[in-house]
Amino acid sequence: IYDLTANTGWVNVGTDHDTAAFAVESIRRWWHGQGRAAYPRATRLLITADAGGSNGYRTRAWKLELAQLAAETGLTITVCHLPPGTSKWNKIEHRLFSHITMNWRGRPLTSHEVIVQSIAATTTRTGLRVRAELDTNTYPTGVRIKDAEMAALPLTRHAFQGAWNYALHPQPSPAIPAARAPQTPDPEWNQALLSDPALTGMTRRQLNDLTETLAPDGDIRRGRPPRLAFPDQVLATVLHLRAALAAEPLAVLFGTSRTAMHRTLLKNRRLLDAHGITIPPATTPPTALAALQARVQAQTSEDNKIKTMC
Numbered sequence: 001i002y003d004l005t006a007n008t009g010w011v012n013v014g015t016d017h018d019t020a021a022f023a024v025e026s027i028r029r030w031w032h033g034q035g036r037a038a039y040p041r042a043t044r045l046l047i048t049a050d051a052g053g054s055n056g057y058r059t060r061a062w063k064l065e066l067a068q069l070a071a072e073t074g075l076t077i078t079v080c081h082l083p084p085g086t087s088k089w090n091k092i093e094h095r096l097f098s099h100i101t102m103n104w105r106g107r108p109l110t111s112h113e114v115i116v117q118s119i120a121a122t123t124t125r126t127g128l129r130v131r132a133e134l135d136t137n138t139y140p141t142g143v144r145i146k147d148a149e150m151a152a153l154p155l156t157r158h159a160f161q162g163a164w165n166y167a168l169h170p171q172p173s174p175a176i177p178a179a180r181a182p183q184t185p186d187p188e189w190n191q192a193l194l195s196d197p198a199l200t201g202m203t204r205r206q207l208n209d210l211t212e213t214l215a216p217d218g219d220i221r222r223g224r225p226p227r228l229a230f231p232d233q234v235l236a237t238v239l240h241l242r243a244a245l246a247a248e249p250l251a252v253l254f255g256t257s258r259t260a261m262h263r264t265l266l267k268n269r270r271l272l273d274a275h276g277i278t279i280p281p282a283t284t285p286p287t288a289l290a291a292l293q294a295r296v297q298a299q300t301s302e303d304n305k306i307k308t309m310c
Helices: 020-038 060-073 091-103 112-120 147-151 191-195 204-218 230-242 247-254 258-274 289-309
Strands: 008-014 044-049 076-081 129-135 155-157 165-168
Touching (some): 008 020, 008 091, 020 060, 020 129, 060 076, 060 165, 091 112, 091 129, 112 129, 147 247, 147 289, 191 230, 191 289, 204 230, 204 258, 230 247, 230 258, 247 258, 247 289
Parallel strands (some): 008 129, 044 076
Antiparallel strands (some): 076 165, 155 165
16 A cells, blocks of 8 residues: 555555455555554545456455445545556556565565565655555455445445446445345335435425426437436436435336446436536435335345246
8 A cells, every 4th residue: 555645655465365355454454553643634535446456446345345444434435446457557556566676676585574574674765664564364265245235335436437436435334235234124115215305405396396407408318218217317316416325226226227327327417517506415324225225135135036036
């Protein structure tokens, strides 16, 4: 881990597998051992990462582990992945690891202790300082993350290249991941709950006015009819921005595909920007989110049962 601002490095030397859990544990150790003391008032953490490996943008476990870290620390964790094939653009290569390799060049790395000592002894004329420690924890491979767990993550994708750029928001630990702490689905689920003012931050009349404002530019049909009516598209976008609901759970709640929901959110966020309209995020997670999470879990479990039966 390389701190761009402080010009300091933190290296977690593992003795087991390089998994997503190990990658996030390394960030956790940096935060508790160095980051928190250096930035005591921090509320956000920006991570620039490669596109593959244990911290790749396609790795589900990476996102789930980061969500747990966000819940533990109270930090909003934003991740920006370098595009595939461009890992050498990462400044960690030029400002940290290159100096580490030069420092231990020609020295036999006969043990983990020698590796830790060699890394920690790395310095440069520009003031680089490196701290290293040994991590003897075990990190099993082959861990599978279910669709319901991914849908429950408090993840917001950016409008630009949302697969590579996204944020994990802090929420109480029991909600992350929701699939590991199952909640009893609400038998009285009502679709109208989605437009509850407690969730949207606006009255239903205000929501209707917003829909009418965006409709001339947004309710345009080309080719096949859209899967969602335009009012539902606007409502989904409001929930996305207000309650930090990602495309995956929204797709379950509105009965559409994840790809279609991604496109809907991208289109409507651009519409809002064009009209100068801002949907501020909720300062605290609305209590009604629990019912939505339960609905996502119940629906996902039911869909999986149907797939298994088929």
